[in-house]
Amino acid sequence: MNLRPDVLLAIFCMALATYAARAGGYAVLRLWRPPRFVEAMLTHMPGCIFVSFILPSVAAGGPWHVLAAGVAVVMMVFTRMLTASLLAGVGALWFMLG
Amino acid sequence: MSASSPVTFTWGGFYEGFRLVLPLLPSFAPFGMVVGVLSAGEGLSLLEAGVMSAMVFAGTSQLVALGAWGSPVPVLAVTLAVFVINMRMAPMSAALAPWFNGLQGWRLWASLFTVTDHSFALSVNEMRRGKRDAALLLGLGVPSWLSWVAMVCLGHVLAGVVTLRPGHPLLFAGLATMCALLVTLWRGRGDMLPWGVAGAVGLTVQAMGLGQPWPVLAGALIGSAAGAWRDRSRA
Structure with a gap:
């Protein structure tokens, strides 16, 4: 159960960098009133962040990952149940890689 | 999203987030356990793995950092690796x-700390529905934080007993959750252009050949700019 100084320093710097990334986006807005175009961009940001994060990650996994992601999406569209959808996605991948 | 009604911060909002x-x-359990197993493999003590997860609280970046670990660290x-991966949260x-505009002091600082992919998707949906209780963020964040730290520690303790290699189907749980959350963010056909871009x-x-976060940063900026540009030319 030890806590070495170099590890602690690394953890501290990682935590600081993460908090700066988390809070930074909002901090900029608190200090500076954005033009209307940027405000309009922010309303589109949530979906765009998710799409551009998920799509490359899933594609990198190969065709089975793409198919399993499709299963999760279709399940969510029809059931609107998060747990069922993520289980369906994981189950589909497990079955296909099985 | 008008500022017509003031932002509140109540136990009711916290409980609503908790329920959501x-x-x-x-779905975080497999991912947290892998981070725990890997940190044991890199020679981190249980305490070090727990402190890292409690302070950083960002799984993908912890995974990448452990991949670059060494002695001395x-x-x-x-x-730098952690900062670049986590830039998508800005x-x-x-x-x-x-x-956040309606919060001050510790409520603001603590709520900002708990922003994660899933808490973001869930809270944006509530915000779009007109909810004004910002304590919902902490209601989402505190249980996520506790279970994240617990799962990493569990993985560390079980390292050697469990073999959850990279590429195991269970690790798809994180992405599958994000796929399902993406469905909840869909507002209608107007989203087709920005999402497609x-x-x-x-x-x-x-x-x-550029890995994360560059695809998500470029995609989010250009996609939402396409949406904003389309909205402006319609107005």
Whole structure:
């Protein structure tokens, strides 16, 4: 159960960098009133962040990952149940890689 | 999202967030355990793995940092890697500004700390529905934080007993959850253009050989700019 100084320093710097990334986006807005175009961009940001994060990650996994992601999406569209959808996605991948 | 009614911060809002996030907690378990197993493999003590997860609280970046670990720890390299991976969270906190604007002091600082992919998706949906209780963020964040630290520690303790290698189907749980959350963010056909552009840009940037966060940063910026540009030419 030890806590070495170099590890602690690394953890501290990682935590600081993460908090700066988390809070930074909002901090900029608190200090500076954005033009209307940027405000309009922010309303589109949530979906765009998710799409551009998920799509490359899933594609990198190969065709089975793409198919399993499709299963999760279709399940969510029809059931609107998060747990069922993520289980369906994981189950589909497990079955296909099985 | 008008500022017509003031932002509140109540136990009711906290409980609502807690209720929303509860079914998602099991989906973090495999990912947290892998981070725990890897940190044991890199020689971190249980305490060190727990402190890292409690303070950083960002799984993908912890995974990448552990991949660059060594003795002595390359502090600058792991810090830079973590910052770059987590840059995608900056536009998230910006998009939640209508809630953060109503908070001050520890409530603001603590709520900003708990922004994660899933808490962002869930809270943006509530914000779009007109909810004005910003304590919902902490209601989502506190249980996520506790279970994240617990799962990493469990993985560390079980390292050697369990073998959850990279590529195991259970690790798809995180992405599958994000796929399901993406469905909840869909507002209608108007989203087709910005989402399509975001996805195409993300795939293109990745095909150019640039790993995360570059696909998500480029895709999110260009996709939402396409949406804003379309809205302006319609108005």
